[in-house]
Amino acid sequence: MLPVMMTPADLLDLADRYGAAAGLTRRQVSWRIFADTKKLDALAQGGDLTTGRYHDALAAFAETWPADLAWPDGIARPPQAQGAAVVVGGDEGRPGVPASEAEPKLKGGAEIQHDGESAADAAHGHVKSDGSAAPGAVA
Structure with a gap:
C-alpha cells in the first residue's frame, strides 16, 4: 500500500x-x-x-x-x-x-483507430459502436 x-x-x-x-x-x-x-x-x-x-x-x-x-x-x-x-x-x-x-489485436492484423473502430469498419461503411456511421460510410 x-x-x-x-x-x-x-x-x-x-x-x-x-x-x-x-x-x-x-x-x-x-x-x-x-x-x-x-x-x-x-x-x-x-x-x-x-x-x-x-x-x-x-x-x-x-x-x-x-x-x-x-x-x-x-x-x-x-x-x-x-x-x-x-x-x-x-x-x-x-x-x-x-x-x-492488453493491446487490442484484430484478426488479420487490422489496425484499431483511436475511437476503437477498425480501418476495415471505416472503409466498408459499418456502423460504429455508438450507433453513428463510420467515416466514409455509404448512406
Whole structure:
C-alpha cells in the first residue's frame, strides 16, 4: 500500500502526462491501463474505482512510465517489483491480463483507430459502436 493518500485527480494527471509523452489519447491510455477505453473518462466525470484497480493502475503507470519523463512531484510512485509482469484491467470476478497482452489485436492484423473502430469498419461503411456511421460510410 502507498503511504500517501492519492486522489482520482492524481491518477488522471498521470494518465494525461503519460498520454502526452507517448502520443496517446486518454481513451488509448485507458485501454492500456484498464483494458477499458471509457474508464478514465468515467473517472474524470466522477466515477470511481475499487482500491485494487486503483493500485493496479498506479503500478502499471510506474512499470511503464517513459524513462525520459519525470514522475510528477507530489504523487507517490509505487515501488516496482523486479521481473513482475504488470497486470491491467481486472476487478472482482474478472482477472486482468499482462500489459503485454492488453493491446487490442484484430484478426488479420487490422489496425484499431483511436475511437476503437477498425480501418476495415471505416472503409466498408459499418456502423460504429455508438450507433453513428463510420467515416466514409455509404448512406
